Amino acid sequence: MRPSNRVENIPRSGIRAIFDQARGIPDLIHLELGEPDFRIPDHATDAAIQALSDGFTKYTPNAGIDDLRQAISEKLKRENEIHADPNGEIMVTAGAMEALSLSILCTVDQGDEVLIPDPGYVSYEAHVLLAGGVPKFVPLREQNDFRMRAEDIENLINKKTRMIILNSPSNPTGAVELLEDLKDIADLAQKHDLLVLSDEPYERLVYKGHDHHSIAALPGMLEQTVSIFSFSKTYAMTGMRIGYIASGRELVQHMIKMQEHFVGSINSPAQKAAIAALRGPQTCVTDMLNEYTRRREILIDGLNETGVITCKKPAGTFYAFPNITKTGFDSKTFAEKLLKEAKVVTVPGVAFGPHGEGHLRLSFATSITNVTEAVKRIRDYCIKIH
Secondary structure, eight states: OOOOHHHHTSOOOHHHHHHHHHTTOSSOEEOSOOOOOSOOOHHHHHHHHHHHHTTOOSOOOTTOOHHHHHHHHHHIIIIIOOOOOTTTSEEEESHHHHHHHHHHHTTOOTTOEEEEEESOOTHHHHHHHHTTOEEEEEEOOGGGTTOOOHHHHHTTOOTTEEEEEEESSOTTTOOOOOHHHHHHHHHHHHHHTOEEEEEOTTTTOBOTTOOOOOGGGSTTOTTTEEEEEESTTTSOOGGGOOEEEEOOHHHHHHHHHHHHHHTSSOOHHHHHHHHHHHHSOOHHHHHHHHHHHHHHHHHHHHHHTTSSOBOOOOSBSSEEOOBOGGGTSOHHHHHHHIIIIIOEEOEEGGGGOGGGTTBEEEEOOSOHHHHHHHHHHHHHHHHHHO
């Protein structure tokens, strides 16, 4: 059986490649996967259990149940300054990943160019290619804390450019966009009539001294932006597979139509859990962020003590993106050496685009015990090779 050209042309995730290499090796510390090691908040769990007990397990509207869209609308206004009508400008999706897929398939035609952050999340390129689009990489520079800026975008824009993808806070770098940069990018999008896909699953994981801003909150940008959010990182609901989109009414209606042919409707008990997560106590989010802050301090301080690895503290997410060029190895080689000789699993920076070379991505979504031991192993290995 011959696979389609569409599938053949999709690159494999570098994260999964290193994960497969690690399989079967004993005594490893895993810093490669970006999944919170916390439980779903009790009030969200209780709501899902109650939904099951009540028999709330049938199909729901393609756009998501009314109560959840209303809760999302309230949250967007309260936290993001986005004023989106729950009846037409919001839809619920099977995680942020389906939201990403729908957003691109409903807006990108064959040959359209899409500007993608580099380094950036591994699935952006794949989804653009699936839609028949052409990925164009926007270099994000370490001296600018890996933020995307209008000046990095403008010289890449031409008549074929259709969309700019933003990801703040960023996977893999932890960068958080400044409001003035978002204003400049919005001006650029409006000048050239470009769509903006704003991928914001880590919106609540922002550290002291930094603030998250949504570009769709800027004047005139709701209809020109597809904003994507998730319950996976904020509430550790990764397995529940629930996210949502906010955008202009016409585009959302097309995505709802596409939803019919993708998943039909979203997991019904998960939607009840999502309502409880949004409207219930938010101390679970604060506690999680406080714990990530402690882990971040241990990891970044430890990496900088190696003498050959340098790393700025990420402004958001639970990722570090250290510079490893002083080791003398490229990122793939150094990640493999850490795996085999230090027993620490990391992701080569080049997996996130050409400008990720010279870096690794380390996830500190694991216990302080694991983070501390990983730092020790990395430091011991760096002493050994230098």
